Amino acid sequence: MKFFVDTADVAEIKDLAATGMVDGVTTNPSIIAKSGRDFAEVIKEICGIVEGPVSAEVTATDVKGMIKEGEKLAKIAENVCIKVPLTWDGLKACKHFTSNGTQVNVTLCFSAAQALLAAKAGATFISPFVGRLDDIGQDGMQLIDDIVTMYSQYDHFETEVLVASIRNPVHVVDAAMMGAHVATLPPAVLRSLISHPLTDKGLAAFLADWEKSGQKKIA
């Protein structure tokens, strides 16, 4: 399973990339706004840190505008992945870009029917938002299971399931168990994956016993 980080915080991306766990980055207009940075500038910087896909979202809502913006974004770096919303115009723009070999992440997916359309439009990634579904009392992870099962029925579908709007480590593990290709994680969730109190307790006990034994460290 690939891990993307869901942030435009360059310091966080650099720090997490050093763990070897970061296969890509996702951003959206809210994340870019939060960074306070110039859009093109921050995407360029992120693309220089991470080799994998870096999603940059268009803000036009008509296909012509999306293609115009997407073409500019694609020129920033080879690993830019154009992000488009799950609308008819977004799907048309998706078809346009993926037919020309540019990666596309179709975002704001909340149903299996929408995911089916994105695969037919040749999306590189489909982004179902699990946390936002949970927030309104629906089962976000059930949607992931449905999409993974649906896509696996068709050999010609190449679209990868990119689990988005992740809120906790359980979402990540469940997504992996379901065979989702990618999870995009807020940095705090990625960092939390390693935590277990018994690891901390066990390590402290090992080190205390070692200290008491009078053994010397291997030089």
Ligand code: E4P
């Ligand atoms: C990623 O591509 C999405 O934009 C992001 O995961 C949305 O997360 P949120 O629902 O926490 O804003």
